Amino acid sequence: MTTRPSIVWFRDDLRLADHPALNAAAEHGAPIIAVYVLDEQSPGIRPLGGAARWWLHGSLTALAASLERLGVPLVLRRGAAGTVITELAASIDAGAVLWNRRYGAAERAVDTAVKTDLRAAGVLAHSFAGSLLFEPWTIMTGAGGSYSVFTPFWRACNAGPPPREPYPAPLALTGWSSAVDSEPLTSWALEPTKPDWAGGLRAAWTPGETAAHELLDAFLRDTLPRYATERDAPAEEATSRLSPHLRWGEISPYQVWHATQKVQRTATGGAAASGIRFLTELGWREFAWHVLFHTPDLATVNLRRDYDAFPWPPLDDRVLSAWQQGRTGFALVDAGMRELWRTGSMHNRVRMVTASFLIKNLLIDWRQGEQWFWDTLVDADSASNPFGWQWVAGSGADAAPYFRVFNPELQAKKFDPNQEYIRQNITEWGTDAYPAPIVDLGETRRAALAAYAAIKRPT
Numbered sequence: 001m002t003t004r005p006s007i008v009w010f011r012d013d014l015r016l017a018d019h020p021a022l023n024a025a026a027e028h029g030a031p032i033i034a035v036y037v038l039d040e041q042s043p044g045i046r047p048l049g050g051a052a053r054w055w056l057h058g059s060l061t062a063l064a065a066s067l068e069r070l071g072v073p074l075v076l077r078r079g080a081a082g083t084v085i086t087e088l089a090a091s092i093d094a095g096a097v098l099w100n101r102r103y104g105a106a107e108r109a110v111d112t113a114v115k116t117d118l119r120a121a122g123v124l125a126h127s128f129a130g131s132l133l134f135e136p137w138t139i140m141t142g143a144g145g146s147y148s149v150f151t152p153f154w155r156a157c158n159a160g161p162p163p164r165e166p167y168p169a170p171l172a173l174t175g176w177s178s179a180v181d182s183e184p185l186t187s188w189a190l191e192p193t194k195p196d197w198a199g200g201l202r203a204a205w206t207p208g209e210t211a212a213h214e215l216l217d218a219f220l221r222d223t224l225p226r227y228a229t230e231r232d233a234p235a236e237e238a239t240s241r242l243s244p245h246l247r248w249g250e251i252s253p254y255q256v257w258h259a260t261q262k263v264q265r266t267a268t269g270g271a272a273a274s275g276i277r278f279l280t281e282l283g284w285r286e287f288a289w290h291v292l293f294h295t296p297d298l299a300t301v302n303l304r305r306d307y308d309a310f311p312w313p314p315l316d317d318r319v320l321s322a323w324q325q326g327r328t329g330f331a332l333v334d335a336g337m338r339e340l341w342r343t344g345s346m347h348n349r350v351r352m353v354t355a356s357f358l359i360k361n362l363l364i365d366w367r368q369g370e371q372w373f374w375d376t377l378v379d380a381d382s383a384s385n386p387f388g389w390q391w392v393a394g395s396g397a398d399a400a401p402y403f404r405v406f407n408p409e410l411q412a413k414k415f416d417p418n419q420e421y422i423r424q425n426i427t428e429w430g431t432d433a434y435p436a437p438i439v440d441l442g443e444t445r446r447a448a449l450a451a452y453a454a455i456k457r458p459t
C-alpha cells in the first residue's frame, strides 16, 4: 500500500523555515509535494505588477532550489487556483493539502472553496497562520468591531500573549517521488525581456529566503541602534529593507519579531528605543492587513466615504507622466520616483512626500498613484500599498489630516540636508538639464485645501 502524499500549497510564504503548513506536513510524515499556482484567473485576484513579477521569478527559483536539496519537487502550475489544486490533489490521490492563510477577500474566497471541495472529496485540508502575527479577526474592539486607529490596535495586539516562537527550517523531508507535470518557470515570462528594464532591480535586490535572513542579521547587528533617529533620512540606509522579503513571505514576521526581541534583551537607551520603534513599524504592517480584511475594497474605495465627493479635475496625462518619470522639477519627489523606477523601491519618507505631491499639489486621484506604485514596487502589497495611499490622501484609517500637505522643498531640507539622496538619484541635478518646477507649490496647496474644505461635512 502506498502512502497518499501531502501537498503543501505555497503562496505568499516562499520559505522553508517558520512555515507552519510545511512543518505540519513534515510531522504528518507522508511524502510531500510542493506546489505554487500563478493565479491570474480567479475573480478579484489583483494581477501582479511588473516589479512584483520580477521578484516572484527570483523567489520561486530560490524556493525550488531549497526544496530540491531536501528532495521535494516544486510543481508550478498556472490557472484558477481552486481548480488547479483540487485537480492536482485528485490526480495524485493526495491525502492532505496544507497551506498558510491569506487575508484578501478574493484570496479567501478561493481558499474557502478549495477547502470545501477537498473535504468533500475526502482530502484533509488544513490552513495555518504564517504571514501575520495577529490575524485580523482576533483583534477586536471592546464593542466587537475592527480598529480604525493604530495606537489602540497595537496596544490590543500587545496586551495578549506574545507571538509564538518561529518553527525551525526542516532538516530533512520526504519528497513525493512520482513524476508530476510542472510548467517551466520561464514559460510564465515573469522577467522582462524586451526591453529588460530589471537591471537596477537585480543590482539592488536578491530575492529569496537566504538573502532575507542575511539582511535581517545585518540590520539587527549594524543598523538597529540608529533606526529610531535616522529612519526618516533616505540617504542614511537606516531601515531594514525587509519589506519585499516580508511581502513574499521569504521571512516571516514571527522570525523578525523574535530576532528583534532577542537583541532587545540586552539593548539599552537609544538602541532599546530603536527596537521598540522597529517592532511598531511591523505593527503598521499588521494594521494595514487588519484594515484590508475588514474593508476589502481598500484599493479602490475611499475608507472615509465623504472623500467620494472630492472634485478631482480631469486627469492631465502629461502631468501624471512627469510625476511617474521623476521630472516634476521638485528634487525630492523626482529623486524618489527615479529611485522607484530604478530599484523597485522607495524610502518610506519619500513615499509619503511623492504621494502627497501627486494628490495635493498635482490634484491627481490617489488611485492613480496607488496603481503606479503597485506596478513598480517590489514590495507592492495589497494591504500596505492602498493603506499608505489612503493614509496620505486623508481618506484612510488613522490618516494624515487632509490639511497636511508635505512641502517637498522643506522635506528635502529636513531629511536630505546635504542633498545626498537627491544627487544619488538625479544625475543631472544642479545642471540646466534638470526640469523647471511644473507647478507652484503655494498656489496648488491653496487649491487643494479649498477642494478638501468643500467636501468636509460641517461639524
Ligand code: FAD
Binding pocket: 231, 239, 240, 241, 242, 243, 244, 246, 247, 278, 281, 282, 283, 284, 285, 286, 288, 346, 347, 348, 349, 351, 352, 355, 373, 377, 379, 380, 381, 382, 384, 385, 386, 388, 389, 392
Ligand atoms: P522598515 O522601516 O525597516 O520597517 C520594517 C517593516 O515594517 C517593513 O519591511 C514593512 O513590512 C513594515 N512597515 C514599515 N512601515 C510600514 C508602513 N507605513 N505600513 C505598513 N508596513 C510598514 N509597504 C509595503 O510593504 N508594501 C507596499 O506596497 C507599501 N506601499 C506604500 C505606499 C505608500 C504611499 C506609503 C506611504 C507607504 C507604503 N509602504 C508599503 C510602507 C513603507 O513605506 C514600507 O513598508 C517601507 O518603506 C519598507 O522599507 P523597510 O523594509 O526598510 O522598512
